Amino acid sequence: MSPRSSLALPALAALLVPAAAAAVFFYAPLEQTMGVVQKIFYFHLALALSAFLSFGVACGAGILYLLRRERRWDVAGAASVEIGVVFTALVLITGSLWARPIWNTWWTWDPRLTTSLILWLIYASCLILRSAVEEEGKRATYGAVVAVAGFLDVPIVFLSARVFRSIHPTVIRSDAVGLEPAMIWTLLLCLAAFLVLWAALFRLRCSLLHQEARVRDLQFQLER
């Protein structure tokens, strides 16, 4: 990867994220009942989608690593788990900030909240596991196994969460979108901004992990 092309995505993210924040605060209209609190929703949804994307990528990369044993799939899996954990943590925090004034509680055992929390716990434990193993091949295999097993949990988490009563708002339904046009544009801009940010972080983290592994290879060769 040439230095110039590796800077293109971060530069685009640096433009889009402030633009999205500006749109949220100055372009999107104020919601009638919830007021200014509702504005956190644009970031919340964009972060949640990017977080799910990274867990899906981690599962795919895990399967590919187990089948092919190539370093790039391990690197991709490690990078996406890291970003996914950070993004899910932000989803939980923004959700809590919104829930405190609206639901009058920081936390409730709602299906979607439960799902996000369990996913966060699974992938955070995957990060702890990665930090506990030194040898590269072993760490890659274990990380892949846990990432795949964790993603298989998703449908079951959804099923099990249904035993709780849902109070989480459903803004985007299959028949209609419960939003003003200006709100939809803001939401789309936020989504684009966070997806670009995700891609930028992903590429930077991948190339960093790759270089770390290369350095270790070189050290190993020197010692022999």
Place this chain on the structure above:
Amino acid sequence: MSTLRQIGFLVRKDLRIELRKKESLVSMAFFGVLVLVTLSIAVGGGRRVPPETGAGILWVAVLFSGVLGLGRVFARERENGCVAALLVSPVSPSSVFVAKGLVNLTLMILSQVVLVPVFFALFGQGLTGGITAVALPLVFLDVAFSSAGTLLSAVAAGTRRNEVLLPILLFPLLLPVVVLGVKASGAALAGAGAAAQGSVTLEPLVAFCAIYTVAGYLLFPFAAREV
């Protein structure tokens, strides 16, 4: 030699070791009883607990005693380099997974034969459902716990922090089972009418058991090769 006979051999080998050394079963049952006694004192000693809370207490004891036995399942093979011998032998790694899972399932069910009566002795007042009512959710938990746990015990055994990592990896994966199982057994403990309502949660529990058995069967060979 057929796969079933190979699995039978492996299960008998592990159970024979367990019978002679009695290292897992006694400590599992004893630790589970300790957790129950501690929780009984913690809720105020002899006070009546609502069925859902009672179910939660039983599940905490079962999970903690289960994870104690699980750590030994694979660590034992590692000590004398038995894993290499197992992998070299003409037994497929997936059969090893099934055998280890069955051994763990047996140990869990046997330790619960002690735990559940102790639970009813300590918390039994005010619960209308009996021992048979909680048996079904508990067996489903044991199956899910054994299959997910055997896979992760192979992962944890390959690291230097086996005892710490195993519960850290296992409990997040098992949270959905805990959610469903506590609901189902809470309803069962509340009485027959509520039990029918709680049986709705048994379907996802079965799905969970199936998914984890298949996932473990497919993923275990990768993890076992690295131990």
